[in-house]
Amino acid sequence: MGAAAEQAAEEREEWGGVTPDAARRLVSAAVEAFAERGYHATTTRDIAGRAGMSPAALYIHYKTKEELLYRISGIGHEKALRIMGAAAEAEGSATERLRDAVRTFARWHAEHHTTARVIQYELQALSPEHYTEIADLRRRTDRLLRQIIQDGADSGEFRADDVPGTTLAVLSLCVDVARWFSSDGPRTPDEVGTLYADLVLRMGGRPGGRPRGGGAR
Numbered sequence: 001m002g003a004a005a006e007q008a009a010e011e012r013e014e015w016g017g018v019t020p021d022a023a024r025r026l027v028s029a030a031v032e033a034f035a036e037r038g039y040h041a042t043t044t045r046d047i048a049g050r051a052g053m054s055p056a057a058l059y060i061h062y063k064t065k066e067e068l069l070y071r072i073s074g075i076g077h078e079k080a081l082r083i084m085g086a087a088a089e090a091e092g093s094a095t096e097r098l099r100d101a102v103r104t105f106a107r108w109h110a111e112h113h114t115t116a117r118v119i120q121y122e123l124q125a126l127s128p129e130h131y132t133e134i135a136d137l138r139r140r141t142d143r144l145l146r147q148i149i150q151d152g153a154d155s156g157e158f159r160a161d162d163v164p165g166t167t168l169a170v171l172s173l174c175v176d177v178a179r180w181f182s183s184d185g186p187r188t189p190d191e192v193g194t195l196y197a198d199l200v201l202r203m204g205g206r207p208g209g210r211p212r213g214g215g216a217r
Contacts, residue, residue, distance in 0.1 A: 014112060017075070023061040025051040030068045034118045039069060039125040069122060070130040076112075076119035077137040081144075083108060088144040094152030098204075099197045101148060102174060107193030109177040116178030142167060149204070158204040170200055 018024040029050035033042040044065050048058045062068045087101030109116045126134060146167040152158035160166045177192060187195070 014115060015075070018071070022051075022053065022057065026053070026058055026061055027068065027072055030065075031072055031115050031118055034069065034072075034122055035114045039065075039118075039122045066125065066127055066130070069118070069125055070127070070134075072115065073119045073123070073126065073130075073134050074137075076115055077134055077141070079108065080105065081137055081141045084141045084144040088148055094148055094155055094157050095201065097148050098152060098158075099201060101145060102170060102200045103193040103197035105193075106174040106177050106196035107189045109174055110181040110187075110189035110192040113178045113181040113183075116175070120175050120178055142171065145171060152204070160204055166204065173200070 015024045015027050018027050026047060030042075030047045033046050033050055037046070042065070044058050045055045047065070047068065048055045051058075062071070083104045084101055087097050087104065090097055090100060123131065123134065146163060149158060149160050149166055149170070150163050153160040153163055158166075174196060177196070181189075181192065
């Protein structure tokens with residue numbers, strides 16, 4: 001599969017729930033433009049041009065540029081919530097659930113680094129109403145990870161005297177992948193996910209320094 005075909009396949013997977021096709025093309029174009037130029041420097045004309053459409057056609061699907069950002073942000077944050085929810089609700093020890101949560105969360109931020117940069121770093125451009133909705137999704141994701149870490153602290157699997165602070169550190173580590181990851185870099189998204197999962201487990205190892213659950217895989 002060529003690079004263009006791979007990109008098209010990724011876009012279909014990422015924005016498969018956005019219909020019709022024209023609306024999906026606009027979302028994809030907006031992500032590229034916001035990531036490249038920043039939200040405030042991007043115009044609706046720029047977005048429409050990247051989607052192969054006229055500026056007037058954009059307004060058929062999205063009333064404002066901010067509405068596009070809100071749509072993108074909602075899809076991305078709902079995906080993050082599903083990733084964390086699946087790990088939190090899985091069977092197994094806290095160590096196993098934390099490994100799965102970090103590996104999947106970091107991998108997603110690498111695999112979809114362009115989208116992740118937009119949803120993580122353009123939040124302040126949302127309207128107050130939309131920001132409130134997205135902030136709630138972020139808090140729910142935070143609570144799921146916090147519960148995994150709390151479970152590990154309670155069972156003696158982790159050293160986490162400050163569970164909220166540890167949660168923030170782990171989330172920040174994963175989110176930052178979107179800032180530096182490059183598809184042309186030396187690591188694949190899977191490798192990044194595995195590396196970060198092992199790093200987090202080492203950082204939060206059991207008293208005495210040995211992570212419970214076998215360390216790196």
